[in-house]
Amino acid sequence: MITFESVAVRAESTPGAPDVTILAGVDLHLVERRVAVVGANGSGKSTLARLVNGLVLPTDGRVLVDGLDTARDGAAIRRRVGFVFTDPDAQLVMPTPREDVALSLRRLTLDAAERAERVHGVLARFGLAAHAEVSVHALSGGQKQLLALAGVLATEPAILVCDEPTTLLDLRWRRVVDELLDSLDQQVVLVTHDLDAAARADRVLVVDGGRIVADGDAWGAIETYRDRMAVR
Numbered sequence: 001m002i003t004f005e006s007v008a009v010r011a012e013s014t015p016g017a018p019d020v021t022i023l024a025g026v027d028l029h030l031v032e033r034r035v036a037v038v039g040a041n042g043s044g045k046s047t048l049a050r051l052v053n054g055l056v057l058p059t060d061g062r063v064l065v066d067g068l069d070t071a072r073d074g075a076a077i078r079r080r081v082g083f084v085f086t087d088p089d090a091q092l093v094m095p096t097p098r099e100d101v102a103l104s105l106r107r108l109t110l111d112a113a114e115r116a117e118r119v120h121g122v123l124a125r126f127g128l129a130a131h132a133e134v135s136v137h138a139l140s141g142g143q144k145q146l147l148a149l150a151g152v153l154a155t156e157p158a159i160l161v162c163d164e165p166t167t168l169l170d171l172r173w174r175r176v177v178d179e180l181l182d183s184l185d186q187q188v189v190l191v192t193h194d195l196d197a198a199a200r201a202d203r204v205l206v207v208d209g210g211r212i213v214a215d216g217d218a219w220g221a222i223e224t225y226r227d228r229m230a231v232r
């Protein structure tokens with residue numbers, strides 16, 4: 001459960017200049033299993049997404065995840081909320097898929113054999129078992145995105161926040177990642193420009209100019225977004 005209470009985010013755009021408002025007046029109570037966030041470039045979607053796991057902290061108001069305050073319980077929040085970036089290169093730090101997933105599992109106390117088995121299981125689930133020992137750089141964009149997702153899910157987060165996870169992918173890989181995200185048990189907050197993906201959500205938020213301008217079922221919210229973008 002994700003709660004935003006009167007949240008605003010302001011930041012200094014250039015040193016000495018007055019703060020700019022990036023988000024304002026956000027009140028949300030998100031309990032739906034699939035929440036999509038749509039909006040124009042620069043509207044505030046990533047800021048909204050990053051507030052959920054404490055990568056960005058509110059200037060005003062509070063963000064609570066299962067009752068924990070992101071400003072006070074950062075470490076607990078990040079164990080609970082997994083975050084997937086658009087660009088998997090921002091997330092993958094180890095030379096091989098096996099090592100990358102092993103790194104994600106470092107917090108779990110497992111003996112070496114259990115750890116190896118767990119790593120193999122995660123890679124197999126994401127279709128990467130045959131690539132366990134290849135260089136991460138040799139993977140396709142789609143495989144890298146799956147690996148980034150695998151690493152995040154290996155930590156067993158209760159909530160997954162994905163910021164445009166399929167934007168860099170071709171149609172085939174987009175479908176693979178979409179199907180995987182659709183299949184998860186976790187609550188997923190998905191920032192996307194893919195209106196077909198948004199249409200499958202239980203609830204859609206439309207962000208414009210740092211505010212939530214529509215919030216409801218997918219059909220109505222996406223209509224509002226299309227109207228605002230004047231694309232029909």
Ligand SMILES: Nc1ncnc2c1ncn2[C@@H]1O[C@H](COP(=O)(O)OP(=O)(O)O)[C@@H](O)[C@H]1O
Nearest residue numbers: 011012013022040041042043044045046047048
């Ligand atoms: N730390 C920051 N300092 C100043 N401006 C920022 C900062 N983060 C985001 N912005 C600005 O706030 C607006 C919203 O950014 P963002 O949340 O990344 O939007 P989106 O993901 O919808 O493209 C943009 O104009 C961006 O340049």
Ligand SMILES: [Mg+2]
Nearest residue numbers: 045046047163
């Ligand atoms: Mg963004």
